[in-house]
Amino acid sequence: MENVIKITLTSDPVIICDYENVYPPSDDTYLILDYFRNNINQNYVDGIDIRNIKKILDLGTGTGIIAIFLEILKAKYSNFNPKIYASDILEEAIKCAKLNEKENHIENQINFIISNLFKSFPENLKHSFNIIIFNPPYLPSSGIIEKNRTKTKMDYSWDGGITGYDVFLTFIEDAKNFLDLNQKSYIYFISSSRTNIKELNKILVRKGFTNIELEKKHIFFEDIILNRLEIKLA
Numbered sequence: 001m002e003n004v005i006k007i008t009l010t011s012d013p014v015i016i017c018d019y020e021n022v023y024p025p026s027d028d029t030y031l032i033l034d035y036f037r038n039n040i041n042q043n044y045v046d047g048i049d050i051r052n053i054k055k056i057l058d059l060g061t062g063t064g065i066i067a068i069f070l071e072i073l074k075a076k077y078s079n080f081n082p083k084i085y086a087s088d089i090l091e092e093a094i095k096c097a098k099l100n101e102k103e104n105h106i107e108n109q110i111n112f113i114i115s116n117l118f119k120s121f122p123e124n125l126k127h128s129f130n131i132i133i134f135n136p137p138y139l140p141s142s143g144i145i146e147k148n149r150t151k152t153k154m155d156y157s158w159d160g161g162i163t164g165y166d167v168f169l170t171f172i173e174d175a176k177n178f179l180d181l182n183q184k185s186y187i188y189f190i191s192s193s194r195t196n197i198k199e200l201n202k203i204l205v206r207k208g209f210t211n212i213e214l215e216k217k218h219i220f221f222e223d224i225i226l227n228r229l230e231i232k233l234a
């Protein structure tokens, strides 16, 4: 009989997005999901010993899809057992994510936080995350937002300020305080070719990070890039 190799791919969560200000899963979201799907096994997540991963944060969770996907991976890989945290600046994103958690039959597993970046995070989460994932608002607002217009809730999904990475850089200022620096820890984030990526990388190097481009996808007016940041351990 022929040998049959059976590969079961972890399926995407079921996502309902009825809130008009909440970002529906898009190409950037799936770039992240696919990367994790392809880089996890019983022993490692992207090269990190799976048993050492105690806490993962999905910052800017939107519909909750990334956090829920991580819970689905937990069910599939018995050695993968981190606590999953999901945060967003928008209250309705957190409401939507909680509904989606129920929809995927994993009630009350994810720890939700409404917060502008890390501002409302409790002190006890400092230096605790082994992995932080942020699909930030990454498009430059210049030329799109008219002067003096107040930011709307929907703008939080895409408006990365004048450079496109203003929100991301504010995030990175505090991210070091929330990473577990006693071992290898990673930050995954999305960037866009519509921004000055060279300049962003220079800034990240100055701040002590090494950045690797993991995946790139062309979508009609830009390339979106999945990056992985690592901080040099002392």
Ligand SMILES: C[S@@+](CC[C@H](N)C(=O)[O-])C[C@H]1O[C@@H](n2cnc3c(N)ncnc32)[C@H](O)[C@@H]1O
Pocket (backbone or CB within 6 Å): 022, 023, 024, 025, 026, 028, 029, 059, 060, 061, 062, 063, 064, 065, 066, 087, 088, 089, 090, 093, 115, 116, 117, 135, 136, 137, 156, 157, 158, 167
């Ligand atoms: C591009 S969407 C990504 C949503 C989801 N993670 C995904 O990949 O489908 C960006 C998310 O970041 C959130 N966000 C924007 N600014 C934020 C901030 N300062 N603090 C926390 N979340 C923020 C938005 O509300 C939105 O849900």
